[in-house]
Amino acid sequence: xxxRMLGNxxxxxxxxxxLSLRExxxxxxxxxxxxxxxxxxxETMPPLSxxxxxxxxxxxxxxxxxxxxxxxxxxxxxxxLAELEKSLxxxxxxxxxxxAVAHKLTWLKQRREV
Amino acid sequence: MAETTERSLVPDKELGANPxxxxxxxxxxxxxxxxxxxxxxxxxxxxxxxxxxFAHRKNHSEVALGKRIDTILHLYxxxxxxxxxxxxxxxxxxxxxxxxxxxxxxxxxxxxSFRVVDTKALRDFxxxxxxxxxxxxxxxxxxxxESLTWKLPLxxxxxxxxxxNLVIFDAVAAGVVFFAGMEPGSHSMLNNSCDLGWxxxxxxxxx
Numbered sequence: 001x002x003x004r005m006l007g008n009x010x011x012x013x014x015x016x017x018x019l020s021l022r023e024x025x026x027x028x029x030x031x032x033x034x035x036x037x038x039x040x041x042x043e044t045m046p047p048l049s050x051x052x053x054x055x056x057x058x059x060x061x062x063x064x065x066x067x068x069x070x071x072x073x074x075x076x077x078x079x080x081l082a083e084l085e086k087s088l089x090x091x092x093x094x095x096x097x098x099x100a101v102a103h104k105l106t107w108l109k110q111r112r113e114v
Numbered sequence: 115m116a117e118t119t120e121r122s123l124v125p126d127k128e129l130g131a132n133p134x135x136x137x138x139x140x141x142x143x144x145x146x147x148x149x150x151x152x153x154x155x156x157x158x159x160x161x162x163x164x165x166x167x168f169a170h171r172k173n174h175s176e177v178a179l180g181k182r183i184d185t186i187l188h189l190y191x192x193x194x195x196x197x198x199x200x201x202x203x204x205x206x207x208x209x210x211x212x213x214x215x216x217x218x219x220x221x222x223x224x225x226x227s228f229r230v231v232d233t234k235a236l237r238d239f240x241x242x243x244x245x246x247x248x249x250x251x252x253x254x255x256x257x258x259x260e261s262l263t264w265k266l267p268l269x270x271x272x273x274x275x276x277x278x279n280l281v282i283f284d285a286v287a288a289g290v291v292f293f294a295g296m297e298p299g300s301h302s303m304l305n306n307s308c309d310l311g312w313x314x315x316x317x318x319x320x321x
Binding site for chain 1: 138153161162163185188189190191261264
């Protein structure tokens, strides 16, 4: 059975910590809990600084806190990387900058294998 | 012995680390004017819990309840809803029946599977752990799920009314019994749920 992935685990981590919305908001530097609530309900995405603050508070990587978003971003990026690799392959070895192309292709290959 | 605690099975950092491994289940304990809920992701990950109160007016319980549980359903998008059907007493059975029907309707409307855990299955499951009373069950659950420990109320005196937090533990118990009775690879309830024990021995994937 395929399970639907949650957008984020902010609420789960907050509940586990016992912190209130208000307390987390204060830790993040917000004046009220509205933003935190919207983040938890995936209504808005936190800016990078706030996402990093969540990571610091719950000691959990952003990619684990926001698995759904991470997966979407990762898939889109992988797709674009594949397109880049394809376009690099189509360049002729006689073109200027062939060395740089070869280097990039090697890096892309090594990246895939990691 | 370390593996018998929730912490050893689910370190804090693993919460949500691999969501595809956990079947998300929303467990309810239904009372006449409130419901306790617990959200599981797999048998050992407790994501959320709480109590929702609602007014019981004529023909309005369905609407009121829908609003109360809508947020939880929207937030966690469970694959299965489990509700504990009390069979041990008849007090306010009609109201509880209405609430159960409303939950079932919500589940059906959202294409979520609906399962019922009866009191006998619950008692049978916890009997080997020497848990006969609701408080003993709650105490055991507080040991298994450390994030709930602080929610465990003090043992009440006979002349005290039930603590409002106890309904959360009843919901967690329903969820636990549901998972214990789940055959790997299916969503059916087994009759020998007690034999499976806790913590779960089977792989947590593909449940």
